[in-house]
Amino acid sequence: MATASTDQKVIVLDFGAQYGQLIARRVRDLHVYSEIMPCDASAEEIMAEHPSAIILSGGPASVYAEDAPKVDPKVFELGLPVLGFCYGQQIMAVTLGGTVGHTEKGEYGHATLTRKGESRLLDGTPAEQQVWMSHRDAVSAVPEGFTVTGTTETCPVASMECASRNLYATQFHPEVRHTPHGQDMLSNFLFKICKLEPNWTMEGIIDSMVADIRAKVGDDRVILALSGGVDSSVVAALMSRAVGKQVTCVFVNHGLLRKNEPEQVEEVFTKQFDVDFVHVHAEERYAKLLDGVTEPEQKRRIIGTQFWKEFFAVAQQLDGVKFLAQGTIYPDIIESGARKTGGKASTIKSHHNLIPFPEGVHFDLIEPLDHFFKDEVRALGTALGLPDHIVYRQPFPGPGLAIRIIGAVTPEKLEILKNADAIVREELDAYNAKLFEETGERNSEHSVWQYFAVLPDIRSVGVMGDERTYARPIILRAVESSDAMTADWAKLPYDVLGKISGRIVAEVPGVNRVAYDITSKPPATIEWE
Template sequence: MQTRTPGQFVAVLDFGAQYGQLIARRVRDLHVYSEIFPCDIPAAELAEKGPSAVILSGGPASVYADDAPDMDAGVFELGVPVLGFCYGQQIMAVKLGGEVGHTEKGEYGPARLARQGESRILDGTPAEQTVWMSHRDAVSSVPAGFSVTSATQTCPVASMEDASRNLFATQFHPEVRHTECGRKILQNFLFGVCGLEPDWTMDNIIDEKVAEIREQVGEKKVILALSGGVDSSVTAALVHRAIGDQLTCVFVNHGMLRKGEPEMVEEVFRKQFNVPLIHVHAEERYSRMLAGVSDPEQKRRLIGTQFWKEFFSVAQELDGIEYLAQGTIYPDIIESGARKTGGKASTIKSHHNLIPFPDGVHFDLIEPLDHFFKDEVRELGIALGLPDKLVWRQPFPGPGLAIRIIGEVTPEKLAILKEADAVVREELDAYNQRLFEETGDRNSEHACWQYFAVLPDIRSVGVMGDERTYQRPVIVRAVESSDAMTADWAKLPYDVIGRISSRIVDEVDGVNRVVYDVTPKPPATIEWE
């Protein structure tokens, strides 16, 4: 499905920065649509997309390295404002006749910035302020027409601009929270320099997406694989708003969902939204299929293959289906090789959105969320009227609890994990609610973003009463994040961790020990398998 380009949008050129996706998110936080493109996109191709402004991301390379990411210098001649960060400042300088030097001392983390003279993008910020640096190379000579607008003790060109050509750059990272005036700098660029309007709102997005779906589908019928997760649920609500009963949802229950989830799917979509819903009970078939299987990738393949068999078995019994809607979101695309942004990212996990159509069967795709980050999908769900308990559910992998059970999936292990996971979610749901009541911010990056239990394939010695036990440990995983691209372990209060541990050991048969995972992503992934 082709996404209509909004009347105004910011193109982010990605030079391989760890903060590339974060730039796009920060622009969207200011209600201006942004989209990520490969750094080497030809200027003519970018011009056809009609960006209102361009932001050049940072990157880990040296601009003088043989394999350094490059860009078409014609981007600077498109007649739209350009803002570069870190590597983006350096490549701007080199392309326009300046010089970049390799400094003896790097600058990483917080730094004190001193403004120098007038600056359109630093306007309204203090004369001295804290910024976030991450570099060794730095601009040593600015291009003709540019003026230096700030410096640090280590970096003499911490920012530069040619206001007459609307070209601006910073060596620091305004997009990260650690740059105290980063939001103001972005506002100055988007609204002061570019003259954009903050009109990318959920109501406008819904109207636009509904119109797109209606235009594409017409009077034809659509099928959707509804997992009960946030992405597929928001997709279902959005598509149903657009075309009503032309949509049929198929809910394949493989038996590895979290406690209470099948009932919630039935309640929300069949009773609240009146969406045509087919509930496929495949629990026994999956249980037999997974017996003796312990390799995580084999579990993923088997579960995914069987899912599509179940789904297409239903789909082929329905008449007139021509479209398949699914909840692909932006991080799915990025992690599966950035298939729509032209990137070269490594595939980190088996991508669940590659569809094995049976011979003779093909549906055109509708992917209305494929340019949205997870928190934006949640906002969209709230605006569509989905209940909070569904919208704020934790992300959940397609293979379900099977990949949170290390080793073979058995009925005994599944029963233990469902109960332990229910305790973790109940306690941390309550913890997040308390944070929301205290701060008024439900999307805080310092709250728990995802939390669950993992059941390892080991046993440990314990004592219950006067008896020795030899039972299973449970691992609790809780992370802080906003979009799953990076994550840090949640610094939970000790009393919360202690209550979770006590409840699991007291209430879940077969468990005598609870441990807490304190590894960020990277180097770990959020999931264990």
């Protein structure tokens, strides 16, 4: 379904850039709504979205390659302001009659930009400033009507513009944090050049979404699979505000959640929000199905298949249910290659919306978060009154602790891992909270993005109380990341690591050793299975 209505929209044309989503997020950070479309969208398709401006992303190709992504030349005749980054500058140049050359020396990383003359895009930024480059090709001759507004040591056209046609471009990447004044440039483009207003705010978004949901649902009923994760919880809170008891939240408890989580989820959605809450206790059924299963993909299949069986068993007992609400978010849509998104990017995910409806059963989908990034979903959750322990909940896989237990899942292993993981989260929650207090940022340079315990299928020798032990180790995994696509192991202080290790060994029976995983992604993954 459409999300918050807006009379302003910036379209980001995606040429396969690693920073494509980041551009859209940076625009939204300035309270202007943005969406991503594939670079080969026609001018007519773009105008059907009623955009206020267009941004051309970077991309890995050479503009002269046989299969290089192209842009509809009519895009530059729409009368809309256009801003291009990296490949976006190059495709703008060659499309409008300029040339792009292959430089003798590429620029990758930090470079010093020297401004030349007046520039509407660079207005108010320093005469010399640091920017982030990532290119081998570069514009060698600008199109007619353009002026060069910035250079670097190896790039004679680091930025260019044709103010009379409202066309602007940079060879560097303003959207990344490594370009310190990049957000100032985006601000210049959106507010001084495009004359937009910063009116995309959470309060207005929620009011618009609630109105949309009420109009769509009417007097019908809605069912929602509530996992307790951020996305489904925000959808539940939003549906509660929109239609109250018309929504039934089905919480399938497979027994594989973290310590105390089922109780927390039930308390929030029975005491804070006006919804029908159904707690399905399926722990014993899952335990039987997983008994002796060691292969991780088989675990996933069993858990996923049984989830839908449990969910639809409840759904078919309810009368008048027309809609199924779910927490699909914008990166899910982009990465699945679906809808109006970066069509040149490889398909990464395909699992969303593939719902195994039983024969004769079908519900229409409501996906109110399908144009929101994760940080925006969290902001929505806070605005809707969800507690921090849900809004800032650690990323958690659908199969739960089953894939953090290497080998077969048993009641003994589950108890060990739940208790060890609770200690890890308690200590690193406190560590992150301290950093937040010191920096005022939830995602500061040294904060940890995800952290948890893993239980391997081995035992090791230890000594406790002058006696030999032969018990299980716990592996601590803590990473720094922004999007889970890449991650680095967190450089935790030794005293924090020491406290976690000491507590686990002292407080969790059956554990005599703690190891720390210091592998980045790639080559490893964040999860172990």
